[in-house]
Amino acid sequence: MKTIKIATRKSVLAMWQSEHIKDLLTKKHENLNVELIGMKTKGDVILDTPLAKIGGKGLFTKELEESMLKNESDIAVHSLKDVPVEFPDGLALVAVCSREDVRDSFLSEKYATFSDLPSGARVGTTSLRRRMQLLIKRPDLEIISLRGNVQTRLRKLKEGEFDAIILAKAGVNRLNLENEVKFIVPFELDEMIPAMGQGALGIEAVKRAEILEKVEFLNDEKSVVETTIERDFVATLNGGCQAPIGVNARLENDSITIMAIIGMPDGSEYLKDKKVVKKAEFKSAGRDFANEFIARGAKELLARAEAMAAKI
Known part of the structure; x- marks a missing residue:
């Protein structure tokens, strides 16, 4: 070839x-x-x-x-x-x-941190997952759909259409955007659980x-292990790329820490959990964790979330 x-x-x-x-x-x-x-x-x-x-x-x-x-x-x-x-x-x-930084990032020209945003601030994101987690923390914010490529999103931020936008830190790093925006602050993993496979x-x-x-x-073996768990978790829940689902697996030595969240796009209801498994269990860990969520009503919650998303 x-x-x-x-x-x-x-x-x-x-x-x-x-x-x-x-x-x-x-x-x-x-x-x-x-x-x-x-x-x-x-x-x-x-x-x-x-x-x-x-x-x-x-x-x-x-x-x-x-x-x-x-x-x-x-x-x-x-x-x-x-x-x-x-x-x-x-x-x-x-x-x-091999993965880049898996976290989400807060970007703003006016506010140094997410907590500095005033009530009613306009925050741009396409993702229902991000929308859900932002509103769980700050239901006083106005979350607005932000479509287009990275350059379009940055232009809209700089022109003042948004007080802040949320982007994957991996994209920020790959495009060397550190000096493009005044404030770029990554969320910690427990603050904003990433999408499956992010980074x-x-x-x-x-x-x-x-x-x-x-x-x-x-x-990359580490990435394969982590993303297999994340993708199996989403597959077991029958969640699409736009379902409000966050899941992250981190392999360190012989143990894997898994965090996940699902919920309503407005943050009014959600399920969140965390567990540690052994590396040898990675092929079943995502399904097993998803089934624990299902036992707590995850599929019914996601069905209500899907209905809400269609009205946003």
Whole structure:
């Protein structure tokens, strides 16, 4: 195999991620040519509607998957938090790369910290998960849907449409945005539990041996362990990418700390828990933890959350 074609979204962050994987592939395989094929997804095109209202699952992946299924490309590089837990026949998640910072970040031009925001402050985020956790802490805030790429979001913040916005710290780091905004403060994990897979790049590919052989070195064991738990947790709850679910697993030595939260988009009701398991249990830990939530009424709560999200 002499050429690998990478399907990628055209946003600056997506292109950075795909260029990063291209560099790793060409360094590992001297005679391999790697091409990027940029395209727009439904999530990139429809910017005036909250994600939860236009489908949630697969909004940033479907067009890339169709490209692979038509043999127009071989692999796709995704932010793993955007990748649904199920894949079309013929495709699979074949590698999870080492993770960046998994936390969410508070960004503001006017306020140094989240607690400094005045009552009624306008905070921008697309995520129902973030919205829920922000309102649990500060029900006095006005949370407004913020769509568009990172540059669009930063422009809206700088133009004063928002008092603060929330972005993944991984994106802030990858795009070197530290000097772009006056105040950038990451939330601690117990303050804002991240989305499944946050901070990791996932490689989706056509299930062909020659492709799998080229990309398998990208797998990072720690990331695989952590994200397997997180994705299994969400899959067991049948939660889409836009469901208000936060879950994070952290592997340290032989133990894994798992934290999770689910609830209503307005923060009025939620379930939150934390547990520690052994590394050897990682293949069942996500499902087991989700079943503990289900026993406490998680599926009924998520059904009510979905109904509320449709009205936001």
